[in-house]
Amino acid sequence: MNKKELGLGLLLVVISAVTGAINPAFLSLVNLLNMANLIGLFGVFALGEGLVIITGGIDLSLGSMFALLGVVFIDLLTTYEVPWPLALLAVLLGGLALGGIQGFLVTRLKMQPFIVTLCGLLIYRGAARYYTSDSTRGFGYGDEAATLSSIASGNVAGIPNTFIFLIILALVLGVLLHRSVYGRWLYAVGKNEEAARFSGINTNMVIATAYIISGGLAGVSTVLFVFYTNSVSPSSFGNFYELYAIAAAVLGGCSLRGGEGSILGIVLGTALLQVLQNLVNILGIPNSLNFAVMGTVILIGVLADHQLQARRRRKMALAGLARTAPKSTREGQQGAAPRGVDALPVRTGDQA
Amino acid sequence: MADILFELAGISKSYPGVMALDDVSLRVYRGEVLGLIGENGAGKSTLMRVLGGVIAPSEGVIRIGGTDHARMTVNEATQAGIAFVHQELNLFENLDVAANVFIGRELLVGGPLKLVDDAKMHARVMPLLERLGADFTPDTLVDNLSIAERQLVEIAKALSIDARVIIMDEPTSSLTISETERLLEVIADLKAHGISVIYISHRLSEIMTCADRVVVLRDGRTVGELARDQLSHAAMIRLMIGRDLKALHTPPKRSPQPGGCDIVGLVTSAFPDRQVDLSVRHGEILGLAGLVGAGRTSLARAAFGIDPPLGGEIRIDDAPIDVASPREAIRQGIYLMPEDRKKSGLVLELPIRENVTLASLLNYAQMWLVSAPAERKAAKEQVRRLSIKVPSIDMEAVTLSGGNQQKVVLGKWLSMQPRVMFFDEPTRGVDVGAKSEIYALMRELADQGVAIVMISSDMEEVIGVSDRIAVMHEGSVSGVLERPQFSEYNVLQLAIGQALETVEAAAP
Numbered sequence: 105m106n107k108k109e110l111g112l113g114l115l116l117v118v119i120s121a122v123t124g125a126i127n128p129a130f131l132s133l134v135n136l137l138n139m140a141n142l143i144g145l146f147g148v149f150a151l152g153e154g155l156v157i158i159t160g161g162i163d164l165s166l167g168s169m170f171a172l173l174g175v176v177f178i179d180l181l182t183t184y185e186v187p188w189p190l191a192l193l194a195v196l197l198g199g200l201a202l203g204g205i206q207g208f209l210v211t212r213l214k215m216q217p218f219i220v221t222l223c224g225l226l227i228y229r230g231a232a233r234y235y236t237s238d239s240t241r242g243f244g245y246g247d248e249a250a251t252l253s254s255i256a257s258g259n260v261a262g263i264p265n266t267f268i269f270l271i272i273l274a275l276v277l278g279v280l281l282h283r284s285v286y287g288r289w290l291y292a293v294g295k296n297e298e299a300a301r302f303s304g305i306n307t308n309m310v311i312a313t314a315y316i317i318s319g320g321l322a323g324v325s326t327v328l329f330v331f332y333t334n335s336v337s338p339s340s341f342g343n344f345y346e347l348y349a350i351a352a353a354v355l356g357g358c359s360l361r362g363g364e365g366s367i368l369g370i371v372l373g374t375a376l377l378q379v380l381q382n383l384v385n386i387l388g389i390p391n392s393l394n395f396a397v398m399g400t401v402i403l404i405g406v407l408a409d410h411q412l413q414a415r416r417r418r419k420m421a422l423a424g425l426a427r428t429a430p431k432s433t434r435e436g437q438q439g440a441a442p443r444g445v446d447a448l449p450v451r452t453g454d455q456a
Numbered sequence: 457m458a459d460i461l462f463e464l465a466g467i468s469k470s471y472p473g474v475m476a477l478d479d480v481s482l483r484v485y486r487g488e489v490l491g492l493i494g495e496n497g498a499g500k501s502t503l504m505r506v507l508g509g510v511i512a513p514s515e516g517v518i519r520i521g522g523t524d525h526a527r528m529t530v531n532e533a534t535q536a537g538i539a540f541v542h543q544e545l546n547l548f549e550n551l552d553v554a555a556n557v558f559i560g561r562e563l564l565v566g567g568p569l570k571l572v573d574d575a576k577m578h579a580r581v582m583p584l585l586e587r588l589g590a591d592f593t594p595d596t597l598v599d600n601l602s603i604a605e606r607q608l609v610e611i612a613k614a615l616s617i618d619a620r621v622i623i624m625d626e627p628t629s630s631l632t633i634s635e636t637e638r639l640l641e642v643i644a645d646l647k648a649h650g651i652s653v654i655y656i657s658h659r660l661s662e663i664m665t666c667a668d669r670v671v672v673l674r675d676g677r678t679v680g681e682l683a684r685d686q687l688s689h690a691a692m693i694r695l696m697i698g699r700d701l702k703a704l705h706t707p708p709k710r711s712p713q714p715g716g717c718d719i720v721g722l723v724t725s726a727f728p729d730r731q732v733d734l735s736v737r738h739g740e741i742l743g744l745a746g747l748v749g750a751g752r753t754s755l756a757r758a759a760f761g762i763d764p765p766l767g768g769e770i771r772i773d774d775a776p777i778d779v780a781s782p783r784e785a786i787r788q789g790i791y792l793m794p795e796d797r798k799k800s801g802l803v804l805e806l807p808i809r810e811n812v813t814l815a816s817l818l819n820y821a822q823m824w825l826v827s828a829p830a831e832r833k834a835a836k837e838q839v840r841r842l843s844i845k846v847p848s849i850d851m852e853a854v855t856l857s858g859g860n861q862q863k864v865v866l867g868k869w870l871s872m873q874p875r876v877m878f879f880d881e882p883t884r885g886v887d888v889g890a891k892s893e894i895y896a897l898m899r900e901l902a903d904q905g906v907a908i909v910m911i912s913s914d915m916e917e918v919i920g921v922s923d924r925i926a927v928m929h930e931g932s933v934s935g936v937l938e939r940p941q942f943s944e945y946n947v948l949q950l951a952i953g954q955a956l957e958t959v960e961a962a963a964p
Contacts, residue, residue, distance in 0.1 A: 283826060284825050284826065285821045288810060289817075292810070295804075295805050296799075296802075296803040296805075299799070302782060302800045302801065303782070303786075304785070304815050305783070
């Protein structure tokens with residue numbers, strides 16, 4: 105756990121403690137479990153978003169993907185009465201496929217991630233609304249997928265399955281990002297794609313994979329959200345959720361320039377956002393201020409992080425200078441490289 | 457030509473450890489074309505940057521119109537009528553010609569809104585373009601102009617500020633022959649109007665055509681001046697080199713072995729109409745010399761799969777290999793130490809350890825999971841072998857000196873099995889001590905049977921380190937020198953595209 109995550113965790117604890125002191129209901133078991141459920145729901149796709157952001161890209165299409173995959177999912181279960189494992193598989197594959205298309209456009213066709221996924225946002229939402237003629241889809245009174253429903257929205261000893269699922273996913277992705285070869289490549293590509301390419305890394309594949317993972321997790325999230333709300337209204341389902349994911353990732357230490365961020369940070373970022381939302385309710389702050397509070401905290405958080413980093417970098421630069429001095433400037437080298445016998449190996453041999 | 461425009465007297469510029477300019481004096485007369493020549497790194501560009509006010513000289517005075525300046529600012533230089541036509545053109549491609557000419561001093565309609573008066577700027581630029589014989593209008597987007605046309609825009613910009621001297625740094629390096637002739641006509645016309653031109657070029661025949669006088673720089677000093685009637689290729693080359701190289705060559709431990717890397721008819725995207733043929737044997741260091749922009753880096757990038765070749769073939773030990781991507785090239789044992797280590801060689805923000813293992817990480821992993829002990833061991837081994845001076849392998853690469861950074865890039869490749877290695881300017885920005893270590897390492901690698909191609913613009917390095925030298929000129933290899941033929945004169949002769957007069961053995 106590095107300093108950034110420690111700071112974030114500390115902030116989370118302090119905010120919770122203060123809120124709990126003002127209104128003890130915040131720390132009631134019911135409220136905590138409710139928050140855990142929401143953290144689980146929002147954390148799953150925030151992790152995917154985080155991977156994309158580490159490549160230096162962005163995925164704006166998640167919320168619309170939920171709507172499109174959501175209506176298809178419910179339709180498969182209710183109208184076509186497809187067995188739930190098949191419907192689940194279809195939604196997962198759908199998410200992977202959409203992520204794959206976006207990854208292809210970004211890497212092979214060199215389109216900007218912002219534009220590709222913005223178009224995705226518009227297209228998927230439009231497709232979802234057209235497909236349902238803008239009508240809400242929901243489950244009837246039959247239990248089309250009772251098993252899946254109880255997996256997605258149930259709990260183990262009171263702990264929501266969504267939260268448990270997030271923890272497992274975070275562990276898996278944590279190993280992928282922080283221990284595996286792929287994770288290392290992801291950071292290298294995010295920081296310096298050219299140097300990564302010069303090291304023989306298939307940078308396109310690395311980046312596209314991040315979009316594919318993000319799409320797949322969007323498929324998983326779709327299922328979780330569908331069973332959370334039990335119906336999908338195609339024009340509003342998942343609206344702005346991609347922004348929650350981006351906010352969580354940024355709050356958790358991801359830089360939109362790429363190459364930075366951690367799984368733990370993203371999870372903590374998601375948790376902080378949910379705590380803030382909850383706090384607005386619990387403290388009786390007008391609900392309309394919800395977004396404003398979130399925005400303010402993110403702004404302050406990122407600002408503070410920048411200041412701390414700049415200070416750290418100055419300190420390191422000074423240390424570096426002291427160690428390597430005296431060193432010749434790059435400009436000087438360009439003007440004239442050091443020449444003379446000194447520049448040659450100190451060995452004797454035949455003379456040219 | 458008694459009319460002196462300005463004078464540089466005793467200009468020196470030193471950087472820590474390097475004298476970029478050493479007591480250089482230069483006079484420019486009204487209405488003359490002054491040729492300025494010298495090898496890569498002789499100090500031409502530095503001198504011009506002093507004149508343009510971009511850098512301050514350590515010593516000396518700049519005398520303009522009777523007043524002495526210890527240094528100039530960019531504004532003072534502009535006011536004194538000094539204008540640049542840059543090697544890499546400094547134009548805004550997204551703006552039109554008139555906007556570029558007036559950039560930073562836009563004509564305004566007046567009033568508090570500071571609105572730009574496009575009509576007036578267009579009207580002012582039109583006559584300048586006509587005078588230069590340009591066939592585009594002031595409202596053309598620069599993006600749509602050829603390089604030759606962009607140069608005219610730069611010259612128009614110079615004229616619009618009433619420049620009295622225009623400095624052209626390698627203006628013809630990307631021009632076709634007819635465009636070059638056009639430019640030389642424009643220069644003659646400028647001269648006829650009393651405007652002086654300082655013409656920096658490696659192309660001696662152009663200098664012969666247009667210069668009234670030539671000043672030769674070498675190692676930051678003025679080494680000679682030739683009047684119009686003294687100009688000849690031989691005289692210029694002699695002045696450009698004219699120094700004894702005390703290069704100490706470390707011979708290979710054993711003679712080059714059969715087999716190696718053959719590049720046959722390779723076509724690079726930088727020079728689609730040229731072919732490159734080159735052979736390097738296992739166990740030898742082949743120096744690849746040539747002027748900047750001769751296609752050496754393009755060749756290395758093509759062979760390493762960065763810009764896959766458009767045609768031709770690369771063979772290692774007579775087996776054709778595929779270099780469609782760096783990954784393929786690396787799999788075949790072809791490695792490249794790139795020219796710009798900060799941009800292409802290292803991920804500066806990552807620790808040394810991760811940089812060293814970046815290209816070979818799968819070797820230290822099981823089931824795609826990195827084994828930290830194996831990785832640390834590999835990184836430590838390279839740090840020890842290359843004597844990289846760092847307190848810890850977990851330091852970020854950005855904190856290292858140039859020489860140590862270069863060694864980290866080297867370590868990245870040495871942790872695998874190279875067969876052919878391209879070094880692109882391996883010692884640029886590297887201190888003297890690290891330089892000799894890098895040379896020794898290259899020799900060690902060659903002795904282990906690696907075929908080494910060393911691209912270098914440092915003549916001393918090329919002659920001192922190579923076993924053979926191939927020289928490139930405008931996209932193809934213009935000649936290969938064996939050790940007895942090594943001389944600066946021969947290398948330069950080939951680099952500017954002249955045939956060797958005789959296959960003379962250079963005086964040892």
